[in-house]
Amino acid sequence: MNELSPVSRRSGGRAARVAARSAPLAENLRPIRPGLPGGQYKPLTEAGVKRIHEAALEALEVIGLSQAPESGVEIMTKAGAILGDDGRLRFPRALVEDMLAKAARNITLFGRDPKYDMHLSGTNTYFGTAGAAVHIVDVEKREYRESTSHDLLAASKLVHHLDNIHFFQRAMVCRDVTDNLLMDMNTLYACCAGTTKHVGTSFSDPSHVADGFDMLHMIAGGEDKWRARPFVSNSNCFVVPPMKFATESCQTMEHCIREGMPVLLLSAGQAGATAPAPLATAIVQAVAECLAGVVYVNAMSPGFPAIFGTWPFVSDLRTGAMSGGSGEQGLLTAGCAQMHQFYGLPGGAAGGMSDSKLPDMQAGWEQGILNVMAGLSGLNMIYESVGMHASLLGFCLESLVLGDDLLGQVQRCIRGIDVTEDSVSIETMKSVCLEGPGHYLGHNQTLEVMQTEYVYPVVANRSSPKEWVELGKPDLIQKAIERKNRILAEAAPSLIDAEADAAIRKRWEIYC
Structure with missing residues (x-):
C-alpha cells in the first residue's frame, strides 16, 4: 500500500488532492486496524476482580464439576484433581495455580x-x-x-x-x-x-x-x-x-x-x-x-x-x-x-x-x-x-x-485520542487565526489527518436532507443489500486450492 503524502493546496489541483486522499494507506497509518488495544473500560474494581477470583477457586474446591469422561478423569486426577465419592472432580487451589x-x-x-x-x-x-x-x-x-x-x-x-x-x-x-x-x-x-x-x-x-x-x-x-x-x-x-x-x-x-x-x-x-x-x-x-x-x-x-x-x-x-x-x-x-x-x-x-x-x-x-x-x-x-x-x-x-x-x-x-507534540501544537491555530482565512478547511494539516485520524462509513449516509433527496432518498437496508450482492457476485467460488477442493468433493457430499 502507498503512504499518504502531505497534500499542498498547490500540488496539482483538486483532482490530484482527491486522488492522493483516495490512495490506500500503509497498514501502520490506517486510523483503525485489527488488534487495537482496549482496556479503558473496567466495570469491576480491583477488589471486585480479586473477590471473584477467590470465589471461583472456592467453588472449584468445594463444589467441583461432574460428568467428566473417563479419559478426562484420568488426565486431571494424575495432575492433582480429586475425584469424590459423588463422582465430582474437585480442584485444589494449588493445582489451579500450577496450571x-x-x-x-x-x-x-x-x-x-x-x-x-x-x-x-x-x-x-x-x-x-x-x-x-x-x-x-x-x-x-x-x-x-x-x-x-x-x-x-x-x-x-x-x-x-x-x-x-x-x-x-x-x-x-x-x-x-x-x-x-x-x-x-x-x-x-x-x-x-x-x-x-x-x-x-x-x-x-x-x-x-x-x-x-x-x-x-x-x-x-x-x-x-x-x-x-x-x-x-x-x-x-x-x-x-x-x-x-x-x-x-x-x-x-x-x-x-x-x-x-x-x-x-x-x-x-x-x-x-x-x-x-x-x-x-x-x-x-x-x-x-x-x-x-x-x-x-x-x-x-x-x-x-x-x-x-x-x-x-x-x-x-x-x-x-x-x-x-x-x-x-x-x-x-x-x-x-x-x-x-x-x-x-x-x-x-x-x-x-x-x-x-x-x-x-x-x-x-x-x-x-x-x-x-x-x-x-x-x-x-x-x-x-x-x-x-x-x-x-x-x-x-x-x-x-x-x-x-x-x-x-x-x-x-x-x-482513542492520540496526544503528541504535533497533534497539540498551536502553530496551525496561529496561522489560521492570525494570518489565514479563519477556518481549517483545505489546510494542509486537515488534509494530512483526514485519512489517518478519521474513519468513514461505506453504507451509512451522512448527507444533508437536501442532498439525500437529490440522491434519490437512499435507504440504508437497500444499500446494504446492494453491497452484499456486489461482494458475493465478485467473490471467488472457493478459496480452497482447486485440486484439494475436487478431492474434498469426491470424498464427502458437499452441498454448497
Missing part, C-alpha cells in the same frame, strides 16, 4: 493468509462472528427461514471482504444437511471455502473429528503444514452449566488437542437459569468452569493454545428468555474481559448480539453499545459481534455489511 502458570499466553491464531493472523496479547481486540443460528433473516421479505450451507458460505465470503470483521466462526447451522457427519463437514468446508481469515467451528460428535482433520490436511496441503499454522480453532462447549463437564465435547477437545487445533474453552451459562442471577456470581461460575478447562488442557498438554471463553449470557427475568442485546450483557462481557486480563490469558466472549429480529434501530443500539463496551474493555476475541439477531436464533447477511461500518466506528473509539 495457570503453565497456560499459554500471547498466542497467535493463524489465518490461511498470514496477513490475517491475530495476536492475542494483552488487551488487543479482534471482532468476528459466532453462533449456531437456525434461521437466516430475509430482510426483503421480512421473514425468517431455515439457514443452509449456501447461507454459511455466503457469510464466509462476506466476512472475507469486510475489513473490520477479523475472523469467521461458524455462525449458523446447515439445516439443509440432515446427516450429522455431513453437516459438520459441510460447515467446515463452507467456512474455509469463503475466507482465508481464521476460522472457528465445532463438531457435533467426537467420531466426526477424524474426518474434519482429514479435510483440514487437504486444505492445508498436508498434516505438517496444518500443524505449522493451524488456521481453524475448535469452539468447544466443554461444560454444561452449572458446573458439569460435557462428556462428548470433552472427548472432542482431547482429540483436537492431539491434532494441534487451538481450542476455545466455552462456558455459556445463562444468568438466572443455568448461572446465578447476580451478575458478579454469574462471572464467578463462568470463571470457575473455565479454570477447570485450563486445568484439563494443561494437564494434558502444558502450554497448549486455549482461549479462556467465559460467555455468561443474560435472561430477561420476567420471562426466563435470553436477552442477548441487554446492557447487562455488556457488563458481563466487560467484566469477563477484566478476569482474562487478571489471569493474563487470551480470552473471548460474546459481544454484539441483538434481540431485534431485523437490522433496525433496536439492533443498532444493541450491537453498538455491546461492541463498544467489549472493545473498550480490551476483550481479545469478541464473538457474535455482527450478524446475530433474535437472541442468537437468526443470522442476517445484510447485518454483516452494516456491522462492518458499525465496527469501524467501534474500533475508532477503542483507538
